[in-house]
Amino acid sequence: MPRMHASVLEWPKCAAVAVQIIHTVFSEALSRTPFHDHLCRVVDGLADGSTSCGSIASVPALTCAAAGGDMVKAAPLVAAWELVRLAAKQLDDIQDRDESTSADAINTAIALVFAAQLAIARLSQRKWSARFQQVSIALSRAVVRSAAGQHADLMASRRNVERADPDAWLEIALAKSGELVAWAAWAGALVGGANERMVLRYREYGRRLGVLLQLADDFSDTWYLKERSDIATSRLSLATCYAWSVTNEQVRVRLQTLFEQANKGDKMAESQARQLMIDLGAQAFLLVTARLQQRHAMAALRRARCINEVLPSLVALLNQMFPALSFDKEVADAKTIREHGCAHQQSACLSSHDDHRWPEPHYMVGCPSLAASLSPRSVNLLLPT
Amino acid sequence: MNELARIVHDQVAGRAVTRTNLVSSLSIEERAALDDLAYLLQRTPLELAAYLAQAQPAVDWFTPPSRSVQLRD
Numbered sequence: 521m522p523r524m525h526a527s528v529l530e531w532p533k534c535a536a537v538a539v540q541i542i543h544t545v546f547s548e549a550l551s552r553t554p555f556h557d558h559l560c561r562v563v564d565g566l567a568d569g570s571t572s573c574g575s576i577a578s579v580p581a582l583t584c585a586a587a588g589g590d591m592v593k594a595a596p597l598v599a600a601w602e603l604v605r606l607a608a609k610q611l612d613d614i615q616d617r618d619e620s621t622s623a624d625a626i627n628t629a630i631a632l633v634f635a636a637q638l639a640i641a642r643l644s645q646r647k648w649s650a651r652f653q654q655v656s657i658a659l660s661r662a663v664v665r666s667a668a669g670q671h672a673d674l675m676a677s678r679r680n681v682e683r684a685d686p687d688a689w690l691e692i693a694l695a696k697s698g699e700l701v702a703w704a705a706w707a708g709a710l711v712g713g714a715n716e717r718m719v720l721r722y723r724e725y726g727r728r729l730g731v732l733l734q735l736a737d738d739f740s741d742t743w744y745l746k747e748r749s750d751i752a753t754s755r756l757s758l759a760t761c762y763a764w765s766v767t768n769e770q771v772r773v774r775l776q777t778l779f780e781q782a783n784k785g786d787k788m789a790e791s792q793a794r795q796l797m798i799d800l801g802a803q804a805f806l807l808v809t810a811r812l813q814q815r816h817a818m819a820a821l822r823r824a825r826c827i828n829e830v831l832p833s834l835v836a837l838l839n840q841m842f843p844a845l846s847f848d849k850e851v852a853d854a855k856t857i858r859e860h861g862c863a864h865q866q867s868a869c870l871s872s873h874d875d876h877r878w879p880e881p882h883y884m885v886g887c888p889s890l891a892a893s894l895s896p897r898s899v900n901l902l903l904p905t
Numbered sequence: 906m907n908e909l910a911r912i913v914h915d916q917v918a919g920r921a922v923t924r925t926n927l928v929s930s931l932s933i934e935e936r937a938a939l940d941d942l943a944y945l946l947q948r949t950p951l952e953l954a955a956y957l958a959q960a961q962p963a964v965d966w967f968t969p970p971s972r973s974v975q976l977r978d
């Protein structure tokens with residue numbers, strides 16, 4: 521018999537059931553108190569239809585469908601995932617708030633995490649009760665590991681950002697964001713019917729997607745946040761880890777001074793620190809790191825043997841994290857042939873020469889105008905072969 | 906990742922990066938990521954910054970991509 525698969529068109533139905541579960545969980549735990557209404561307002565995002573399929577919210581539904589399951593089966597997971605993300609967001613934002621609102625956020629976050637467990641308990645009322653305990657334990661572990669990552673992040677920021685290097689940043693990002701998204705992707709695939717080996721591949725996809733999320737966050741918070749950027753608040757970011765790990769003592773002292781001045785509200789110093797990190801190549805490094813994570817995630821997807829109809833949505837989710845990575849090399853190669861009458865082999869630099877300067881002998885040789893002429897294109901990246 | 910950082914920094918600083926250095930320092934995946942992005946890494950840091958300003962990562966834990974990913978080409 522051909523394997524049944526769920527279409528991504530089922531997402532609105534899945535999201536609606538998830539919203540219903542969330543409201544039932546709140547109602548069963550609380551009477552119509554002001555706190556009940558407060559929690560309902562906090563979760564309004566999923567209900568108002570603004571959360572599209574292909575957003576982070578849909579990860580458990582997408583992996584469930586990709587594994588051959590019915591998306592609606594994953595509704596309790598989507599509900600739990602929404603609640604956990606909201607809790608994480610509340611806690612993460614505390615750093616930017618005053619004390620009175622922080623107390624409220626902590627209280628709300630605690631309620632949301634336990635409500636997530638109640639949402640998962642809905643699985644026990646269905647045919648998939650055998651999965652319930654497994655999914656519930658895994659979520660608790662993911663939250664504990666994420667908290668450990670957050671703890672390491674806070675400790676590193678308090679000690680001195682300069683002590684952390686890119687490897688340390690990656691370890692923190694894998695724990696802080698990777699573990700939670702890994703749970704969402706893994707649990708969806710499990711409920712969708714994937715076997716033990718396959719669910720681990722979806723888990724790896726989620727882990728890498730979580731790191732991409734953290735990367736995008738670091739990028740925006742370093743260069744585009746007008747108020748309380750990572751520079752002004754001395755928070756740990758990959759950009760600063762990079763800058764400190766590659767530069768010399770003289771530049772390090774200069775950066776340190778700019779960071780201290782930015783921390784005291786000096787906008788000029790903040791702007792100079794941003795520029796100095798750009799000059800050091802921090803943006804280039806973040807892009808390469810993002811591409812690396814994207815490759816890992818796509819390799820995991822390839823091995824997971826997803827349902828074809830769902831694969832583009834999972835790949836699109838990766839691409840949307842870093843729009844700058846979504847350029848079409850085939851189009852660029854075609855443009856090269858058209859404009860310069862030659863197609864340069866991009867693998868040449870690693871395979872044809874024993875020892876040469878990189879990347880000069882690359883496919884750009886003789887085509888100086890190509891790099892400047894490329895424009896960002898929002899197209900799917902091809903799966904690596 | 907630490908070695909990858911050093912390689913990227915060397916390249917941005919205009920220092921030669923040899924194949925021997927690449928192969929001994931980086932994983933296959935790291936080399937492939939560098940290779941994938943050679944189009945972008947050819948640009949100077951300032952050109953790259955201008956390009957990235959047009960394609961900012963705007964997705965966070967709660968921003969639906971449909972609303973946030975708007976390339977301003």
